[in-house]
Amino acid sequence: MDPRRFSDLVIFNRVAEQRSFTAAARSLGVTQSAVSQTVKRLEREMGIRLLSRSTRSLAPTAAGERLLATLSPVIAELGAEMDALERLREEPGGRLRVTCGKHAAETLVWPAFARLLAAHPEIEGELSVENGYVDIVAERFDIGIRMRDDLEMDMVAVPVGPPLRAVVVAAPGYLDTRDRPRVPRELSAHRCIGFRNAGGTLSPWSFEKDGQAETVKVSPSVTVNDGDALVGAALAGMGLAYMLEDLAAPFLADGRLVEVLSDWCPRFPGYHAFYSSRRQPTRAFTLFLESLRQEARERADDQADGAQSGR
Known part of the structure; x- marks a missing residue:
């Protein structure tokens, strides 16, 4: 349906309810002439008289009554739904x-x-x-x-x-037989546990110290795609792992994991x-x-x- 036709029907519905062009125009915030011309255009395009007019009264014709029987409930339902949607801005209900x-x-x-x-x-x-x-x-x-x-x-x-903060950790048993890395480039001498993200790529290991940023793409000896598995592999002594500090915190606290390169791991947003x-x-x-x-x-x-x- 032509969008303008729907607007015309709303105006016709208001005129029929008010039984007055003047009252309908006032409630809609437009001129009486605009309302009258809209109804005339609607009747002309439909090819049927919708309102019976006299100098003293205005009422729907039989065709107008038939149209109103369908139109009025639809407009009322739309109005109620619009009111309900507007209330969602103030009320916490909904999905x-x-x-x-x-x-x-x-x-x-x-x-x-x-x-x-x-x-x-x-x-x-x-x-x-x-x-x-x-x-x-x-x-x-x-x-x-x-x-x-x-x-x-x-x-x-x-x-x-x-x-948040990312940390590099390993089990004490793994570090007992190897020199701990002091700078990120020394990671190449270690077994590393990689994390494959949902996109299928290996997550890089990012570091920063004294304004110097460095990203290392490790060659993992084992790769996982789950945070719990990443922690488990580190606890099992499979190598160094790069993870969010929250994941490692309980095991750092009880000594089952040890942090390295801590001065290269600042917090980030x-x-x-x-x-x-x-x-x-x-x-x-x-x-x-x-x-x-x-x-x-x-x-x-x-x-x-x-x-x-x-x-």
């Missing part, structure tokens, strides 16, 4: 679909997600954990969580997680929430961002407390 990787889910997203749903059980939540690339627009996700350098140009990115720049955020969306930030603040405080207690 919220989130996508993120495994590490982000375990360390940041799931605690924030659970906190939100506990506080607002009227929200229908869905969390999809995918380590590979996800097109959130095509897959109809509301929001995704990734590293900032992993995002598309047309996405809005908001920092939501504390700074953490996770970002991202969403389409063409998306209108809902109230549930906004509350989830707030929950993510709260979780990030609590984690940052825990890190600070841990650093203080370790001194």
Whole structure:
């Protein structure tokens, strides 16, 4: 249907309800002449009289009544749905679909997600954990969580997680028989455990010290594609592994893993929430961002407390 025809039908419906061109024009915020001309055009294009006019009254014809019987409920239903959609901006109800990787889910997203749903059980939540690339627009996700350098140009990115740090670790037994690397280039003399990301490529090992950045592409003696497997291979003494500090922390604390090249591993910006720049955020969306930030603040405080207690 011609989009203009729908607009004409809405105006006709308002005139028939008000039984007045003047009252309809006032409620629509247009001139009486514009309303009258619209109805005349609609009748001319349909080839049938819809309104019976006299100097004192206006009423639908039999054809007009028949059209109104179908038209009025549709317009009323559309109006009610528009009102409901507008209320979503203020009310937290509705559906919220989130996508993120495994590490982000375990360390940041799931605690924030659970906190939100506990506080607002009227929200229908869905969390999809995918380590590979996800097109959130095509897959109809509301929001995704990734590293900032992993995002598309047309996405809005908001920092939501504390700074992260990658570490190089190995089991003590592995290091007992080898010299520990002092600079990244010495990694070539070691057995290394590689991590193959969801795109099929090996993740590089990135380092920085005194403003000097260095990236090493290791030749792994064993390769895995899961964070837990990466930790397991390191614990088994298969070589040096490069991983996020969160994964290694429990085993560094109890001595089952040892860190090397620590002075080459500074912190870097953490996770970002991202969403389409063409998306209108809902109230549930906004509350989830707030929950993510709260979780990030609590984690940052825990890190600070841990650093203080370790001194």
